Amino acid sequence: MKHKRLRKFFFYIGVAVILIYFLFPFYWAVVSSIRPASELFSSHQSLIPFKIQLNSYIQVFTERPFARNILNSTIVAGSATLLCLVIGSLAGYAIARLKFAGKMLVMLFILSVSMFPQVSILGALFQILRSVKLINTYPGLIIPYIALTIPLTVWTLQNFFRDMPKELEEAAYIDGSGKFSTFLKIVLPLSAPGLVATGLLTFIFSWNEFLFALTFEQLPNMYTVPVAIAMFTGYYVVPWGQIMAASVIVTIPLVVLVLIFQNKIIAGMTAGSVKG
């Protein structure tokens, strides 16, 4: 009995260590973002802030186009996600349900892209986008993001489609419904949870992407959130208070998303990799 209690005690110490390890950097970012500059730039900072000040948050929006950066990211990641779901669900359905020659090849073609190092196509993609005048535009980032996220989208969606009972589709076909209208009216509504899970992953990926955004959007007004946060500099010192404030601002919506859709995100992440 005593032995068991001791084990439980150590187990919960382990849990506490894990929680502190993963959450402390966020706590520290919040604390640093509300600390007055005089305290922030001192070598001995208290673990708990005694004076609270919101200057950093105000400066992020008044001294920089950060509101515009958030808008850019929302437009780019939102459009990329929607388009990717439309295009990817079609392919995912074909792979899961339709029988056609060369399916294995199509699959390999799609999956091989997920292995592409982004930097390998960076230079040429820049040339191509420049030749059609898409540098420093939204489509110049949305289109590459669709290509980057479509392998994962197709792969997870075909897993969801495969797990759906076939009977409803078969009944629709027997009633004379065509492939396309069956897909639209029966399959898509039934697979809504899968679409949400996949869409969340696509959105998070596009929202977080850095290398393409850094290279294809070169005007501060067109920066996405990650580029803006990477580029924060000041005249004399690194504006750490502002960097932390901006980090907290973009982390909060993601935390909310994670808390609400925890199970869906995990389902999307692990779909396909666990079944093997």
Place this chain on the structure above:
Amino acid sequence: MRVKNIDPLHRTDPIYAAIFVIPTLAVIGFIAFWPLGQTFYNSLFKFALMYPQSKVFIGFSNYGKLFQDSRFMNDLWNTVRFSLWSVGLETLFGMLVALMLNKKFKLRGLVRAAVLIPWAIPTVVSSQMWRWMYNDNYGIVNSLLLSLHILKKPIVWLGFPATAMPAIISVDIWKTTPFMILLLLAGLQMIPEELYEAARIDGANAWQRFWSITFPMIRPTLGIALIFRTLDAMRVFDIVYVMTKGAANTETLSVYNQWTLFTKGFIAPYFGYGSSMSVMIFLIISIFAFFYVKTMKIKLD
């Protein structure tokens, strides 16, 4: 009523299939395979990005130069070093946490959510948060270690090769272990409880149960997690770019390549050279992926 096509789902229907699949193939073709081909084409020339009209065909000599470029070889080693440490440690750590989370306990839901957050935020944001914590003058890492008397003087963590790479690896571990944990946890939850009960009746201890049941059962999941993570680690860009920009011997292949293409090769004739580097990175990662899939015996379908 006569029913045509008793089993319409299995009917071969090339036109429909084409309509469903073509948009995806078109996007991938235009945005991934075409640029890849063009990168290879570029790699055979000497030119600057801004002056494509003064292109000079030089065959494969960019590739020859690549192997004599000590910076390239050094960055290749940095990339491998980074990947080995990062993936190795996060696999170990991820497995440990996944095994803990596989037990039912009060705070399990909270821990699972907490673990997801580092994974969900932009890498740039996590890099900045840690860069601030590693700051030599005002960082919490130095001030904690100083007040615990572990350090006598503050360390410039990101300024020296001996500490900069470990610091960068530590950030990657923090950021990507959650992926390992959640994937492995999902794998663990598929293992039927009866197996463990039978082993317990046979008198197997926890260590034996892990090696004879858990490990073999989780091997396929572990294999896939390792592939994803290693390929990701070999492409690392964001963390290095934000934390050191490659200083203090932390430069990796992607960072050097991006710099060669867009800083050095912008007006100087190094864009072709940068392209040959891009092709080489592609080849290294492809060979690696192929080898990995082969040895892990993973079926993709």
